[in-house]
Amino acid sequence: MNLVENIKEALKSVKVNLLRTILTGTIIAIGITSLVGMLTAIDGIKAQIEESFSGLGASNFDVRSRGTSGGAAVQEGKSEKIYPNLKYREAVKFQEEFNSIAPSTIFSTVTGAAEVKRGSKKTNPNVRITGADDLYFNIKGIKIEKGRNFSATEVQYGNGVCVIGTDVIESLFGKDEDPLNDYITVFGRRYTIVGILEKQGSVGGGPGPDRAIFIPIENASRLDSRGTFRYTVTVSGSDPLKLDYEMGQATGIMRKIRQDRVGEEDSFEIVKSRSVGESLEEVAGYLRIGGFTIGFITLLGAAIGLMNIMMVSVTERTREIGIRKALGATPLRIRQQFLIEAIVICIIGGILGVLLGIGIGNIVANAIGPGGFLIPWIWIMVAFVICIFVGLASGYFPARKASKLDPIESLRYE
Known part of the structure:
Protein backbone atom coordinates (compact mmCIF):
# COMPACT_ATOMS: atom_id res chain seq x y z
CA MET A 1 0.00 0.00 0.00
CA SER A 54 -5.30 58.91 4.57
CA GLY A 55 -1.91 60.58 4.61
CA LEU A 56 -2.51 62.39 7.92
CA GLY A 57 0.85 62.66 9.62
CA ALA A 58 2.47 60.20 7.24
CA SER A 59 5.20 62.67 6.25
CA ASN A 60 5.14 65.11 9.18
CA PHE A 61 8.05 65.79 11.49
CA ASP A 62 8.59 68.00 14.55
CA VAL A 63 11.37 70.48 15.20
CA ARG A 64 11.51 71.03 18.97
CA SER A 65 13.70 71.75 21.99
CA ARG A 66 16.19 69.04 22.78
CA GLY A 67 15.16 66.76 25.65
CA THR A 68 11.44 67.48 25.24
CA SER A 69 10.60 63.86 25.99
CA GLY A 70 12.31 63.85 29.39
CA GLY A 71 15.11 65.14 31.60
CA ALA A 72 18.81 65.01 31.00
CA ALA A 73 20.02 61.53 30.18
CA VAL A 74 23.06 59.99 31.81
CA GLN A 75 25.51 58.05 29.63
CA GLU A 76 28.76 56.47 30.87
CA GLY A 77 28.39 58.28 34.18
CA LYS A 78 28.14 61.71 32.54
CA SER A 79 25.01 63.82 32.16
CA GLU A 80 24.20 65.00 28.65
CA LYS A 81 24.56 68.69 27.94
CA ILE A 82 21.37 70.68 28.54
CA TYR A 83 20.57 73.05 25.66
CA PRO A 84 18.36 76.15 25.87
CA ASN A 85 14.77 75.78 24.74
CA LEU A 86 13.73 76.70 21.22
CA LYS A 87 12.64 80.35 21.37
CA TYR A 88 9.57 81.75 19.68
CA ARG A 89 11.56 84.10 17.42
CA GLU A 90 13.73 81.13 16.32
CA ALA A 91 10.64 79.10 15.48
CA VAL A 92 9.19 82.00 13.47
CA LYS A 93 12.46 82.51 11.58
CA PHE A 94 12.64 78.79 10.80
CA GLN A 95 9.06 78.81 9.51
CA GLU A 96 9.79 81.77 7.25
CA GLU A 97 12.91 80.16 5.75
CA PHE A 98 11.41 76.66 5.42
CA ASN A 99 8.14 77.91 3.92
CA SER A 100 9.51 77.54 0.36
CA ILE A 101 10.10 73.81 0.97
CA ALA A 102 6.97 72.77 2.92
CA PRO A 103 4.25 74.36 5.10
CA SER A 104 4.62 74.25 8.86
CA THR A 105 2.85 75.28 12.05
CA ILE A 106 4.19 76.70 15.33
CA PHE A 107 2.51 75.79 18.60
CA SER A 108 3.21 75.68 22.31
CA THR A 109 1.30 74.44 25.34
CA VAL A 110 0.74 77.38 27.69
CA THR A 111 -0.68 75.26 30.51
CA GLY A 112 -2.64 72.08 31.03
CA ALA A 113 -4.41 73.24 34.19
CA ALA A 114 -6.18 76.50 33.42
CA GLU A 115 -9.45 77.74 34.90
CA VAL A 116 -11.70 79.41 32.34
CA LYS A 117 -14.42 81.86 33.38
CA ARG A 118 -17.52 83.34 31.81
CA GLY A 119 -19.48 85.61 34.07
CA SER A 120 -20.34 83.63 37.21
CA LYS A 121 -19.55 80.28 35.58
CA LYS A 122 -16.13 78.67 35.53
CA THR A 123 -14.57 75.35 34.54
CA ASN A 124 -12.49 72.99 36.61
CA PRO A 125 -8.77 73.86 36.56
CA ASN A 126 -8.02 71.18 33.96
CA VAL A 127 -8.36 73.03 30.65
CA ARG A 128 -5.37 72.95 28.31
CA ILE A 129 -4.39 76.27 26.71
CA THR A 130 -2.38 76.01 23.49
CA GLY A 131 -0.94 78.75 21.36
CA ALA A 132 -1.08 77.98 17.63
CA ASP A 133 -1.16 79.61 14.22
CA ASP A 134 -3.71 79.39 11.42
CA LEU A 135 -2.15 76.23 9.86
CA TYR A 136 -2.24 74.19 13.08
CA PHE A 137 -5.72 72.69 12.70
CA ASN A 138 -5.19 71.64 9.10
CA ILE A 139 -1.78 70.03 9.70
CA LYS A 140 -2.89 68.30 12.92
CA GLY A 141 -6.17 67.10 11.40
CA ILE A 142 -8.42 68.88 13.91
CA LYS A 143 -11.74 70.03 12.44
CA ILE A 144 -13.58 73.23 13.31
CA GLU A 145 -17.29 72.41 13.39
CA LYS A 146 -18.69 75.92 13.84
CA GLY A 147 -17.23 79.33 13.26
CA ARG A 148 -13.84 79.85 11.67
CA ASN A 149 -10.09 79.48 12.00
CA PHE A 150 -7.69 82.26 13.04
CA SER A 151 -7.00 84.79 10.33
CA ALA A 152 -3.43 85.62 9.31
CA THR A 153 -3.86 89.11 10.80
CA GLU A 154 -5.03 87.72 14.15
CA VAL A 155 -2.01 85.41 14.28
CA GLN A 156 0.39 88.19 13.29
CA TYR A 157 -0.83 90.70 15.88
CA GLY A 158 -1.84 88.21 18.57
CA ASN A 159 -5.46 89.32 18.87
CA GLY A 160 -7.58 88.13 21.80
CA VAL A 161 -9.50 85.42 19.92
CA CYS A 162 -9.79 81.70 20.57
CA VAL A 163 -11.03 78.39 19.17
CA ILE A 164 -12.60 76.28 21.88
CA GLY A 165 -13.43 72.61 22.58
CA THR A 166 -16.90 71.20 23.18
CA ASP A 167 -16.33 70.22 26.84
CA VAL A 168 -15.47 73.82 27.71
CA ILE A 169 -18.56 75.01 25.84
CA GLU A 170 -20.80 72.64 27.84
CA SER A 171 -19.31 73.91 31.12
CA LEU A 172 -19.78 77.61 30.38
CA PHE A 173 -22.79 77.85 28.07
CA GLY A 174 -26.36 76.61 28.14
CA LYS A 175 -27.90 74.50 25.40
CA ASP A 176 -29.78 77.44 23.89
CA GLU A 177 -26.83 79.84 23.98
CA ASP A 178 -24.62 80.55 20.98
CA PRO A 179 -20.96 80.72 22.07
CA LEU A 180 -19.69 82.27 18.84
CA ASN A 181 -18.53 85.88 19.26
CA ASP A 182 -19.09 85.63 23.01
CA TYR A 183 -16.32 86.16 25.55
CA ILE A 184 -14.41 84.02 28.02
CA THR A 185 -11.68 84.96 30.49
CA VAL A 186 -8.35 83.14 30.82
CA PHE A 187 -5.54 84.39 33.10
CA GLY A 188 -7.54 87.58 33.57
CA ARG A 189 -7.56 88.24 29.81
CA ARG A 190 -10.67 88.35 27.66
CA TYR A 191 -10.88 86.25 24.49
CA THR A 192 -13.54 86.22 21.80
CA ILE A 193 -14.72 82.79 20.66
CA VAL A 194 -14.41 82.59 16.87
CA GLY A 195 -14.54 78.81 16.39
CA ILE A 196 -15.81 75.61 18.01
CA LEU A 197 -13.98 72.33 17.47
CA GLU A 198 -15.66 69.12 16.38
CA LYS A 199 -16.17 66.71 19.28
CA GLN A 200 -13.41 64.10 19.18
CA GLY A 201 -13.15 62.40 22.57
CA SER A 202 -9.84 61.37 24.09
CA VAL A 203 -7.97 58.17 24.92
CA GLY A 204 -7.57 57.30 28.61
CA GLY A 205 -9.47 60.38 29.81
CA GLY A 206 -6.60 62.70 28.89
CA PRO A 207 -7.03 66.41 28.08
CA GLY A 208 -7.89 66.04 24.40
CA PRO A 209 -9.08 68.79 22.05
CA ASP A 210 -12.57 68.70 23.62
CA ARG A 211 -11.14 70.20 26.82
CA ALA A 212 -8.80 72.67 25.18
CA ILE A 213 -8.65 76.29 24.12
CA PHE A 214 -6.45 77.49 21.26
CA ILE A 215 -5.23 81.07 21.09
CA PRO A 216 -2.95 82.77 18.52
CA ILE A 217 0.70 81.81 19.06
CA GLU A 218 1.78 85.48 19.15
CA ASN A 219 -0.72 86.07 21.97
CA ALA A 220 0.54 82.97 23.81
CA SER A 221 4.17 84.14 23.53
CA ARG A 222 3.25 87.27 25.51
CA LEU A 223 2.28 85.03 28.42
CA ASP A 224 5.79 83.53 28.41
CA SER A 225 7.19 86.05 30.90
CA ARG A 226 9.89 83.67 32.20
CA GLY A 227 10.84 82.22 28.83
CA THR A 228 9.98 78.65 29.83
CA PHE A 229 7.51 77.76 27.07
CA ARG A 230 8.56 74.96 24.72
CA TYR A 231 7.79 75.88 21.12
CA THR A 232 7.44 73.16 18.52
CA VAL A 233 7.34 73.45 14.74
CA THR A 234 5.46 70.67 12.94
CA VAL A 235 6.35 70.46 9.26
CA SER A 236 3.86 68.94 6.83
CA GLY A 237 6.11 67.14 4.37
CA SER A 238 5.14 67.02 0.72
CA ASP A 239 5.96 63.33 0.20
CA PRO A 240 6.88 60.47 2.59
CA LEU A 241 9.64 59.49 0.14
CA LYS A 242 11.22 62.95 0.52
CA LEU A 243 10.96 62.94 4.30
CA ASP A 244 14.66 62.29 4.96
CA TYR A 245 15.68 65.03 2.53
CA GLU A 246 13.30 67.57 4.08
CA MET A 247 14.43 66.63 7.59
CA GLY A 248 18.02 67.21 6.45
CA GLN A 249 17.07 70.62 5.04
CA ALA A 250 15.31 71.48 8.31
CA THR A 251 18.40 70.47 10.30
CA GLY A 252 20.62 72.76 8.24
CA ILE A 253 18.29 75.73 8.55
CA MET A 254 17.77 75.32 12.30
CA ARG A 255 21.51 74.85 12.96
CA LYS A 256 22.11 78.16 11.19
CA ILE A 257 19.38 79.90 13.19
CA ARG A 258 20.62 78.43 16.49
CA GLN A 259 24.26 79.15 15.49
CA ASP A 260 25.41 75.61 16.21
CA ARG A 261 29.11 75.30 15.48
CA VAL A 262 30.59 72.84 13.00
CA GLY A 263 31.33 69.53 14.69
CA GLU A 264 28.96 70.14 17.59
CA GLU A 265 25.77 68.13 17.97
CA ASP A 266 22.38 69.68 17.26
CA SER A 267 21.00 71.90 20.02
CA PHE A 268 17.47 70.83 19.05
CA GLU A 269 15.57 67.69 18.03
CA ILE A 270 13.96 66.71 14.75
CA VAL A 271 11.69 63.69 15.12
CA LYS A 272 9.15 62.06 12.87
CA SER A 273 5.62 62.73 14.02
CA ARG A 274 3.56 59.73 15.07
CA SER A 275 1.10 59.21 12.24
CA VAL A 276 -2.49 58.09 12.59
CA GLY A 277 -1.62 54.94 10.67
Whole structure:
Protein backbone atom coordinates (compact mmCIF):
# COMPACT_ATOMS: atom_id res chain seq x y z
CA MET A 1 0.00 0.00 0.00
CA ASN A 2 1.68 3.25 -1.15
CA LEU A 3 0.96 6.88 -0.25
CA VAL A 4 -1.52 7.44 -3.12
CA GLU A 5 -3.57 4.41 -2.05
CA ASN A 6 -3.46 5.70 1.54
CA ILE A 7 -4.89 9.03 0.41
CA LYS A 8 -7.64 7.27 -1.53
CA GLU A 9 -8.51 5.10 1.48
CA ALA A 10 -8.57 8.15 3.76
CA LEU A 11 -10.91 10.00 1.39
CA LYS A 12 -13.08 6.91 1.09
CA SER A 13 -13.29 6.65 4.88
CA VAL A 14 -14.25 10.31 5.11
CA LYS A 15 -17.00 9.76 2.53
CA VAL A 16 -18.33 6.59 4.17
CA ASN A 17 -18.51 8.24 7.61
CA LEU A 18 -20.12 11.39 6.23
CA LEU A 19 -22.06 12.40 9.35
CA ARG A 20 -18.99 12.05 11.54
CA THR A 21 -16.98 14.08 9.02
CA ILE A 22 -19.61 16.84 8.93
CA LEU A 23 -19.82 17.08 12.72
CA THR A 24 -16.05 17.08 13.17
CA GLY A 25 -15.50 19.51 10.28
CA THR A 26 -18.11 21.84 11.78
CA ILE A 27 -16.18 21.94 15.06
CA ILE A 28 -13.03 22.94 13.16
CA ALA A 29 -15.01 25.40 11.02
CA ILE A 30 -16.32 27.21 14.10
CA GLY A 31 -12.78 27.70 15.38
CA ILE A 32 -11.47 28.94 12.03
CA THR A 33 -14.55 31.17 11.60
CA SER A 34 -13.90 32.87 14.93
CA LEU A 35 -10.23 33.31 14.07
CA VAL A 36 -10.56 34.54 10.48
CA GLY A 37 -13.79 36.45 11.18
CA MET A 38 -12.38 38.56 14.00
CA LEU A 39 -9.09 39.24 12.23
CA THR A 40 -10.91 40.16 9.01
CA ALA A 41 -13.22 42.52 10.89
CA ILE A 42 -10.25 44.16 12.65
CA ASP A 43 -8.34 44.66 9.38
CA GLY A 44 -11.49 45.92 7.64
CA ILE A 45 -12.25 48.50 10.33
CA LYS A 46 -8.60 49.60 10.38
CA ALA A 47 -8.58 50.01 6.59
CA GLN A 48 -11.71 52.19 6.74
CA ILE A 49 -10.26 54.44 9.44
CA GLU A 50 -6.94 54.72 7.59
CA GLU A 51 -8.80 55.69 4.42
CA SER A 52 -10.67 58.41 6.33
CA PHE A 53 -7.38 59.82 7.61
CA SER A 54 -5.30 58.91 4.57
CA GLY A 55 -1.91 60.58 4.61
CA LEU A 56 -2.51 62.39 7.92
CA GLY A 57 0.85 62.66 9.62
CA ALA A 58 2.47 60.20 7.24
CA SER A 59 5.20 62.67 6.25
CA ASN A 60 5.14 65.11 9.18
CA PHE A 61 8.05 65.79 11.49
CA ASP A 62 8.59 68.00 14.55
CA VAL A 63 11.37 70.48 15.20
CA ARG A 64 11.51 71.03 18.97
CA SER A 65 13.70 71.75 21.99
CA ARG A 66 16.19 69.04 22.78
CA GLY A 67 15.16 66.76 25.65
CA THR A 68 11.44 67.48 25.24
CA SER A 69 10.60 63.86 25.99
CA GLY A 70 12.31 63.85 29.39
CA GLY A 71 15.11 65.14 31.60
CA ALA A 72 18.81 65.01 31.00
CA ALA A 73 20.02 61.53 30.18
CA VAL A 74 23.06 59.99 31.81
CA GLN A 75 25.51 58.05 29.63
CA GLU A 76 28.76 56.47 30.87
CA GLY A 77 28.39 58.28 34.18
CA LYS A 78 28.14 61.71 32.54
CA SER A 79 25.01 63.82 32.16
CA GLU A 80 24.20 65.00 28.65
CA LYS A 81 24.56 68.69 27.94
CA ILE A 82 21.37 70.68 28.54
CA TYR A 83 20.57 73.05 25.66
CA PRO A 84 18.36 76.15 25.87
CA ASN A 85 14.77 75.78 24.74
CA LEU A 86 13.73 76.70 21.22
CA LYS A 87 12.64 80.35 21.37
CA TYR A 88 9.57 81.75 19.68
CA ARG A 89 11.56 84.10 17.42
CA GLU A 90 13.73 81.13 16.32
CA ALA A 91 10.64 79.10 15.48
CA VAL A 92 9.19 82.00 13.47
CA LYS A 93 12.46 82.51 11.58
CA PHE A 94 12.64 78.79 10.80
CA GLN A 95 9.06 78.81 9.51
CA GLU A 96 9.79 81.77 7.25
CA GLU A 97 12.91 80.16 5.75
CA PHE A 98 11.41 76.66 5.42
CA ASN A 99 8.14 77.91 3.92
CA SER A 100 9.51 77.54 0.36
CA ILE A 101 10.10 73.81 0.97
CA ALA A 102 6.97 72.77 2.92
CA PRO A 103 4.25 74.36 5.10
CA SER A 104 4.62 74.25 8.86
CA THR A 105 2.85 75.28 12.05
CA ILE A 106 4.19 76.70 15.33
CA PHE A 107 2.51 75.79 18.60
CA SER A 108 3.21 75.68 22.31
CA THR A 109 1.30 74.44 25.34
CA VAL A 110 0.74 77.38 27.69
CA THR A 111 -0.68 75.26 30.51
CA GLY A 112 -2.64 72.08 31.03
CA ALA A 113 -4.41 73.24 34.19
CA ALA A 114 -6.18 76.50 33.42
CA GLU A 115 -9.45 77.74 34.90
CA VAL A 116 -11.70 79.41 32.34
CA LYS A 117 -14.42 81.86 33.38
CA ARG A 118 -17.52 83.34 31.81
CA GLY A 119 -19.48 85.61 34.07
CA SER A 120 -20.34 83.63 37.21
CA LYS A 121 -19.55 80.28 35.58
CA LYS A 122 -16.13 78.67 35.53
CA THR A 123 -14.57 75.35 34.54
CA ASN A 124 -12.49 72.99 36.61
CA PRO A 125 -8.77 73.86 36.56
CA ASN A 126 -8.02 71.18 33.96
CA VAL A 127 -8.36 73.03 30.65
CA ARG A 128 -5.37 72.95 28.31
CA ILE A 129 -4.39 76.27 26.71
CA THR A 130 -2.38 76.01 23.49
CA GLY A 131 -0.94 78.75 21.36
CA ALA A 132 -1.08 77.98 17.63
CA ASP A 133 -1.16 79.61 14.22
CA ASP A 134 -3.71 79.39 11.42
CA LEU A 135 -2.15 76.23 9.86
CA TYR A 136 -2.24 74.19 13.08
CA PHE A 137 -5.72 72.69 12.70
CA ASN A 138 -5.19 71.64 9.10
CA ILE A 139 -1.78 70.03 9.70
CA LYS A 140 -2.89 68.30 12.92
CA GLY A 141 -6.17 67.10 11.40
CA ILE A 142 -8.42 68.88 13.91
CA LYS A 143 -11.74 70.03 12.44
CA ILE A 144 -13.58 73.23 13.31
CA GLU A 145 -17.29 72.41 13.39
CA LYS A 146 -18.69 75.92 13.84
CA GLY A 147 -17.23 79.33 13.26
CA ARG A 148 -13.84 79.85 11.67
CA ASN A 149 -10.09 79.48 12.00
CA PHE A 150 -7.69 82.26 13.04
CA SER A 151 -7.00 84.79 10.33
CA ALA A 152 -3.43 85.62 9.31
CA THR A 153 -3.86 89.11 10.80
CA GLU A 154 -5.03 87.72 14.15
CA VAL A 155 -2.01 85.41 14.28
CA GLN A 156 0.39 88.19 13.29
CA TYR A 157 -0.83 90.70 15.88
CA GLY A 158 -1.84 88.21 18.57
CA ASN A 159 -5.46 89.32 18.87
CA GLY A 160 -7.58 88.13 21.80
CA VAL A 161 -9.50 85.42 19.92
CA CYS A 162 -9.79 81.70 20.57
CA VAL A 163 -11.03 78.39 19.17
CA ILE A 164 -12.60 76.28 21.88
CA GLY A 165 -13.43 72.61 22.58
CA THR A 166 -16.90 71.20 23.18
CA ASP A 167 -16.33 70.22 26.84
CA VAL A 168 -15.47 73.82 27.71
CA ILE A 169 -18.56 75.01 25.84
CA GLU A 170 -20.80 72.64 27.84
CA SER A 171 -19.31 73.91 31.12
CA LEU A 172 -19.78 77.61 30.38
CA PHE A 173 -22.79 77.85 28.07
CA GLY A 174 -26.36 76.61 28.14
CA LYS A 175 -27.90 74.50 25.40
CA ASP A 176 -29.78 77.44 23.89
CA GLU A 177 -26.83 79.84 23.98
CA ASP A 178 -24.62 80.55 20.98
CA PRO A 179 -20.96 80.72 22.07
CA LEU A 180 -19.69 82.27 18.84
CA ASN A 181 -18.53 85.88 19.26
CA ASP A 182 -19.09 85.63 23.01
CA TYR A 183 -16.32 86.16 25.55
CA ILE A 184 -14.41 84.02 28.02
CA THR A 185 -11.68 84.96 30.49
CA VAL A 186 -8.35 83.14 30.82
CA PHE A 187 -5.54 84.39 33.10
CA GLY A 188 -7.54 87.58 33.57
CA ARG A 189 -7.56 88.24 29.81
CA ARG A 190 -10.67 88.35 27.66
CA TYR A 191 -10.88 86.25 24.49
CA THR A 192 -13.54 86.22 21.80
CA ILE A 193 -14.72 82.79 20.66
CA VAL A 194 -14.41 82.59 16.87
CA GLY A 195 -14.54 78.81 16.39
CA ILE A 196 -15.81 75.61 18.01
CA LEU A 197 -13.98 72.33 17.47
CA GLU A 198 -15.66 69.12 16.38
CA LYS A 199 -16.17 66.71 19.28
CA GLN A 200 -13.41 64.10 19.18
CA GLY A 201 -13.15 62.40 22.57
CA SER A 202 -9.84 61.37 24.09
CA VAL A 203 -7.97 58.17 24.92
CA GLY A 204 -7.57 57.30 28.61
CA GLY A 205 -9.47 60.38 29.81
CA GLY A 206 -6.60 62.70 28.89
CA PRO A 207 -7.03 66.41 28.08
CA GLY A 208 -7.89 66.04 24.40
CA PRO A 209 -9.08 68.79 22.05
CA ASP A 210 -12.57 68.70 23.62
CA ARG A 211 -11.14 70.20 26.82
CA ALA A 212 -8.80 72.67 25.18
CA ILE A 213 -8.65 76.29 24.12
CA PHE A 214 -6.45 77.49 21.26
CA ILE A 215 -5.23 81.07 21.09
CA PRO A 216 -2.95 82.77 18.52
CA ILE A 217 0.70 81.81 19.06
CA GLU A 218 1.78 85.48 19.15
CA ASN A 219 -0.72 86.07 21.97
CA ALA A 220 0.54 82.97 23.81
CA SER A 221 4.17 84.14 23.53
CA ARG A 222 3.25 87.27 25.51
CA LEU A 223 2.28 85.03 28.42
CA ASP A 224 5.79 83.53 28.41
CA SER A 225 7.19 86.05 30.90
CA ARG A 226 9.89 83.67 32.20
CA GLY A 227 10.84 82.22 28.83
CA THR A 228 9.98 78.65 29.83
CA PHE A 229 7.51 77.76 27.07
CA ARG A 230 8.56 74.96 24.72
CA TYR A 231 7.79 75.88 21.12
CA THR A 232 7.44 73.16 18.52
CA VAL A 233 7.34 73.45 14.74
CA THR A 234 5.46 70.67 12.94
CA VAL A 235 6.35 70.46 9.26
CA SER A 236 3.86 68.94 6.83
CA GLY A 237 6.11 67.14 4.37
CA SER A 238 5.14 67.02 0.72
CA ASP A 239 5.96 63.33 0.20
CA PRO A 240 6.88 60.47 2.59
CA LEU A 241 9.64 59.49 0.14
CA LYS A 242 11.22 62.95 0.52
CA LEU A 243 10.96 62.94 4.30
CA ASP A 244 14.66 62.29 4.96
CA TYR A 245 15.68 65.03 2.53
CA GLU A 246 13.30 67.57 4.08
CA MET A 247 14.43 66.63 7.59
CA GLY A 248 18.02 67.21 6.45
CA GLN A 249 17.07 70.62 5.04
CA ALA A 250 15.31 71.48 8.31
CA THR A 251 18.40 70.47 10.30
CA GLY A 252 20.62 72.76 8.24
CA ILE A 253 18.29 75.73 8.55
CA MET A 254 17.77 75.32 12.30
CA ARG A 255 21.51 74.85 12.96
CA LYS A 256 22.11 78.16 11.19
CA ILE A 257 19.38 79.90 13.19
CA ARG A 258 20.62 78.43 16.49
CA GLN A 259 24.26 79.15 15.49
CA ASP A 260 25.41 75.61 16.21
CA ARG A 261 29.11 75.30 15.48
CA VAL A 262 30.59 72.84 13.00
CA GLY A 263 31.33 69.53 14.69
CA GLU A 264 28.96 70.14 17.59
CA GLU A 265 25.77 68.13 17.97
CA ASP A 266 22.38 69.68 17.26
CA SER A 267 21.00 71.90 20.02
CA PHE A 268 17.47 70.83 19.05
CA GLU A 269 15.57 67.69 18.03
CA ILE A 270 13.96 66.71 14.75
CA VAL A 271 11.69 63.69 15.12
CA LYS A 272 9.15 62.06 12.87
CA SER A 273 5.62 62.73 14.02
CA ARG A 274 3.56 59.73 15.07
CA SER A 275 1.10 59.21 12.24
CA VAL A 276 -2.49 58.09 12.59
CA GLY A 277 -1.62 54.94 10.67
CA GLU A 278 1.07 54.00 13.18
CA SER A 279 -1.29 54.58 16.11
CA LEU A 280 -3.98 52.50 14.46
CA GLU A 281 -1.51 49.72 13.71
CA GLU A 282 -0.53 49.56 17.37
CA VAL A 283 -4.17 49.33 18.51
CA ALA A 284 -5.00 46.83 15.75
CA GLY A 285 -2.02 44.73 16.86
CA TYR A 286 -3.47 44.37 20.34
CA LEU A 287 -6.88 43.53 18.88
CA ARG A 288 -5.32 40.89 16.63
CA ILE A 289 -3.60 39.30 19.62
CA GLY A 290 -6.94 39.16 21.43
CA GLY A 291 -8.74 37.76 18.38
CA PHE A 292 -6.02 35.20 17.72
CA THR A 293 -6.10 34.08 21.38
CA ILE A 294 -9.88 33.57 21.33
CA GLY A 295 -9.67 31.70 18.02
CA PHE A 296 -6.80 29.56 19.31
CA ILE A 297 -8.78 28.55 22.40
CA THR A 298 -11.73 27.59 20.20
CA LEU A 299 -9.44 25.58 17.92
CA LEU A 300 -7.89 23.86 20.92
CA GLY A 301 -11.33 22.61 21.92
CA ALA A 302 -11.94 21.53 18.32
CA ALA A 303 -8.62 19.64 18.25
CA ILE A 304 -9.51 17.74 21.43
CA GLY A 305 -12.91 16.86 19.93
CA LEU A 306 -11.30 15.65 16.71
CA MET A 307 -8.77 13.55 18.64
CA ASN A 308 -11.59 11.92 20.60
CA ILE A 309 -13.49 11.10 17.42
CA MET A 310 -10.37 9.67 15.78
CA MET A 311 -9.73 7.49 18.85
CA VAL A 312 -13.28 6.16 18.55
CA SER A 313 -12.67 5.60 14.84
CA VAL A 314 -9.57 3.51 15.62
CA THR A 315 -11.57 1.38 18.06
CA GLU A 316 -14.41 0.89 15.54
CA ARG A 317 -11.99 -0.11 12.76
CA THR A 318 -9.78 -2.47 14.76
CA ARG A 319 -10.66 -5.47 12.55
CA GLU A 320 -10.04 -3.39 9.41
CA ILE A 321 -6.59 -2.44 10.74
CA GLY A 322 -5.87 -6.10 11.50
CA ILE A 323 -6.80 -7.13 7.95
CA ARG A 324 -4.55 -4.40 6.46
CA LYS A 325 -1.65 -5.50 8.63
CA ALA A 326 -2.23 -9.14 7.71
CA LEU A 327 -2.05 -8.11 4.04
CA GLY A 328 1.31 -6.44 4.59
CA ALA A 329 0.54 -2.86 5.64
CA THR A 330 3.40 -1.47 7.73
CA PRO A 331 2.87 0.64 10.90
CA LEU A 332 4.04 3.66 8.89
CA ARG A 333 1.27 3.19 6.31
CA ILE A 334 -1.34 2.74 9.04
CA ARG A 335 -0.19 5.96 10.72
CA GLN A 336 -0.26 7.76 7.37
CA GLN A 337 -3.82 6.65 6.71
CA PHE A 338 -5.22 8.01 9.97
CA LEU A 339 -3.13 11.20 9.83
CA ILE A 340 -4.29 11.92 6.26
CA GLU A 341 -7.89 11.28 7.33
CA ALA A 342 -7.56 13.76 10.23
CA ILE A 343 -5.90 16.38 7.99
CA VAL A 344 -8.59 16.03 5.31
CA ILE A 345 -11.33 16.56 7.88
CA CYS A 346 -9.49 19.64 9.21
CA ILE A 347 -9.00 21.10 5.73
CA ILE A 348 -12.69 20.59 4.88
CA GLY A 349 -13.61 22.36 8.11
CA GLY A 350 -10.98 25.01 7.40
CA ILE A 351 -12.40 25.84 3.95
CA LEU A 352 -15.87 26.23 5.43
CA GLY A 353 -14.49 28.28 8.33
CA VAL A 354 -12.53 30.61 6.04
CA LEU A 355 -15.57 31.30 3.85
CA LEU A 356 -17.77 31.96 6.88
CA GLY A 357 -15.03 34.02 8.55
CA ILE A 358 -14.50 36.27 5.52
CA GLY A 359 -18.25 36.81 5.18
CA ILE A 360 -18.92 37.51 8.87
CA GLY A 361 -15.79 39.68 9.22
CA ASN A 362 -16.74 41.90 6.27
CA ILE A 363 -20.36 42.14 7.46
CA VAL A 364 -19.18 43.34 10.89
CA ALA A 365 -16.68 45.81 9.37
CA ASN A 366 -19.26 47.25 6.96
CA ALA A 367 -21.89 47.46 9.70
CA ILE A 368 -19.58 49.76 11.68
CA GLY A 369 -18.71 51.87 8.65
CA PRO A 370 -19.22 51.53 4.89
CA GLY A 371 -16.22 50.10 3.10
CA GLY A 372 -15.07 47.61 0.51
CA PHE A 373 -14.83 43.83 0.61
CA LEU A 374 -11.62 42.64 2.25
CA ILE A 375 -10.03 39.23 1.60
CA PRO A 376 -7.30 38.63 4.21
CA TRP A 377 -4.96 36.38 2.23
CA ILE A 378 -2.40 36.25 5.03
CA TRP A 379 -4.97 35.06 7.57
CA ILE A 380 -6.33 32.54 5.06
CA MET A 381 -2.87 31.02 4.71
CA VAL A 382 -2.43 31.07 8.50
CA ALA A 383 -5.80 29.35 8.89
CA PHE A 384 -4.86 26.50 6.55
CA VAL A 385 -1.48 26.06 8.22
CA ILE A 386 -3.30 25.85 11.55
CA CYS A 387 -5.74 23.32 10.07
CA ILE A 388 -2.90 21.05 8.95
CA PHE A 389 -1.19 21.43 12.33
CA VAL A 390 -4.44 20.64 14.18
CA GLY A 391 -4.97 17.60 11.95
CA LEU A 392 -1.45 16.32 12.64
CA ALA A 393 -1.69 17.00 16.37
CA SER A 394 -5.15 15.47 16.70
CA GLY A 395 -4.46 12.46 14.49
CA TYR A 396 -1.01 11.54 15.79
CA PHE A 397 -1.99 9.66 18.95
CA PRO A 398 -4.92 7.77 17.38
CA ALA A 399 -2.69 6.92 14.37
CA ARG A 400 0.11 5.80 16.69
CA LYS A 401 -2.34 3.61 18.61
CA ALA A 402 -3.65 2.10 15.38
CA SER A 403 -0.15 1.38 14.05
CA LYS A 404 0.80 -0.50 17.23
CA LEU A 405 -2.22 -2.83 17.25
CA ASP A 406 -1.37 -6.52 17.07
CA PRO A 407 -2.84 -7.95 13.80
CA ILE A 408 -3.92 -11.26 15.42
CA GLU A 409 -5.62 -9.50 18.35
CA SER A 410 -7.19 -7.03 15.92
CA LEU A 411 -8.70 -9.83 13.78
CA ARG A 412 -10.22 -11.35 16.94
CA TYR A 413 -11.77 -8.01 17.94
CA GLU A 414 -15.58 -8.00 17.92
